Amino acid sequence: MHRVGRAFHRVGSAYAPREERRLGGHLGAVVAFGGYTAAWAAVLARRKAKLPDRYEPWDIVLTAAAVFRLSRLLSKGSVTSPLRAPFTRYESATGPAEVSESPRGGGLRSSVGELVTCPFCLSVWLTTTFTGARLLWPGATRAVTGGITTLAIADTLQLSYDCLLQKNGE
Numbered sequence: 001m002h003r004v005g006r007a008f009h010r011v012g013s014a015y016a017p018r019e020e021r022r023l024g025g026h027l028g029a030v031v032a033f034g035g036y037t038a039a040w041a042a043v044l045a046r047r048k049a050k051l052p053d054r055y056e057p058w059d060i061v062l063t064a065a066a067v068f069r070l071s072r073l074l075s076k077g078s079v080t081s082p083l084r085a086p087f088t089r090y091e092s093a094t095g096p097a098e099v100s101e102s103p104r105g106g107g108l109r110s111s112v113g114e115l116v117t118c119p120f121c122l123s124v125w126l127t128t129t130f131t132g133a134r135l136l137w138p139g140a141t142r143a144v145t146g147g148i149t150t151l152a153i154a155d156t157l158q159l160s161y162d163c164l165l166q167k168n169g170e
Contacts, residue, residue, distance in 0.1 A: 025111030040132035049135040066148035067126045071119040087113035
């Protein structure tokens with residue numbers, strides 16, 4: 001095991017010799033995601049969930065919009081900052097109801113901080129969640145993604161309205 005650790009350290013040093021890159025934390029996130037995906041697969045197999053021959057385009061659009069909005073809300077929303085606070089440090093307000101935060105601490109805490117402040121990272125986990133949920137509970141999942149998509153559209157309208165007011169000097 002010690003040899004594996006040394007080899008991993010050498011790879012990390014060669015990968016980014018002058019920068020601190022948390023390859024160990026990232027590897028842990030990949031392993032955790034693999035476990036999460038395997039758990040969904042096991043539940044789906046146990047329940048004998050039938051895979052669709054194809055996805056309906058409308059479901060893809062609803063899910064994509066829901067994943068976008070929910071990943072922004074969870075990773076950047078000022079109202080969800082208490083959920084991220086154990087793993088992050090507040091930096092600044094960045095837009096309407098959004099904040100910028102940086103990971104804090106070391107090891108697992110910092111890795112979780114990176115994950116929870118990254119909407120792109122959360123999107124992978126949320127897509128997996130919605131995909132598995134759709135196979136088990138299609139109606140309920142469609143209702144949830146539809147509701148979150150409605151929120152995304154409403155937010156877009158709010159921001160568009162604010163932009164129009166600013167453009168007209170109001």
